[in-house]
Amino acid sequence: MSAVKTTLPVFFGYLAIGIPFGLMIVNAGYPVWIAPVMSVTMYAGAGQYIAVGLFATGASPGTIVLTELLVNIRHIVYGLSLITRFKNAGKWKLYLIFALTDETYSILTSCDVPDGADTGKYYGTIALLDQSYWIAGSVIGAATGKLIPVSLTGVDFALTALFAVLLIEQLEKSHDFLPAVIGIIAACAAILLVCCGVMPSGNILIAALAFGFAALILTRGRSLDKNTDQKVQK
Amino acid sequence: MTQSLSLSAVVTATIVSALVIFATRAFPFALFSRRNPPRIIRFIEKYIPPMVMAILVVYCLKDIRFTEKPWGIPSLTALVVTILLHLWKRNPMISIFGGTLLYMILLRIL
Secondary structure (H helix, E strand, O other): HHHHHHHHHHHHHHHHHHHHHHHHHHHHOOOOHHHHHHHOOOOOHHHHHHHHHHOOOEEEEEHHHHHHHHOOOOOHHHHHEEEEEOOOOOOHHHHHHHHHHHHHHHHHOOOOOOOOOOHHHHHHHHHHHHHHHHHHHHHHHHHHHOOOOOOHHHOOOHHHHHHHHHHHHHHHHOOHHHHHHHHHHHHHHHHHHHHOOOOOOOHHHHHHHHHHHHHHEEEOHHEEEEEEOOOOOO | OOOOOHHHHHHHHHHHHHHHHHHHHHHHHOOOOOOOOHHHHHHHHHHHHHHHHHHHHHHHHHOOOOOOOOHHHHHHHHHHHHHHHHHHHHHHHHHHHHHHHHHHHHHHHH
16 A cells, blocks of 8 residues: 555656657557557666657668667666665565666665565565556557646646655755765756757667766765675674 | 658657657666665765756756746746745645646736
């Protein structure tokens, strides 16, 4: 139950961005069923949006692989920070790794597993719910075509608000504002580079992550040398 | 005039893309599943999530055009209200839906 409540913002956000994806892929001339196939197998918001553009313009296989790699390479950073959390996830681990989107990552790094609940099952339920919302959104968009009421405009802000709320929760726990400040500056710098025409907008996230990571190493890298970390022995 | 990909090419491309995306997600786990993660991993676990969250918030706002109507007022106001609501009530539901509702209203009246 608690997993449903936690993922409710993602439900609205994924409907709001899944529906336009479904619309786009059908408008590009492909059948309705390709939308759920992509949402089940690829399950990546930005990756699927960009794929529609690549398909429609007849991109070469090499271009598709390279573009998808660059757009999704940020997942490596996400995975690195979840290795310990996923250690006791048991049979859910493989699915959790597969279903690691921005939104699921945000929830999993912020939430606490309820007392007595199984970590893998709790995380897995969150991830599975999120993906089902995404599939539902893309199918609705693809099946209903242009019948979508305009009144839905702006629901996607639920994701922005979700990220903001999760950021506050994380700062509450760490009492360390530097990583957040670095993130804001890095993202602004990446967006500026796009505005100046230095790089394509598809690279904002990975550029911001690279800037931010470099800045973190420069500012907090010293904690890497010290022996302050607790022993993790199991 | 560019020719769009055929349906069979799209199905192949979808499967290949799915593999590429899964590879980006599985890479770190494949690398560190056996041995104890090195210290750099603990550094990453501690500092990266809040940084990523801050990046995602800014990323969501990337399409704001400050030079034209409504000058980014709906998103920025709604974001501030979301944050204030959360600092006040500490209830994610209230903060997220309050902020989103305000955003949708502002979009329509501005």
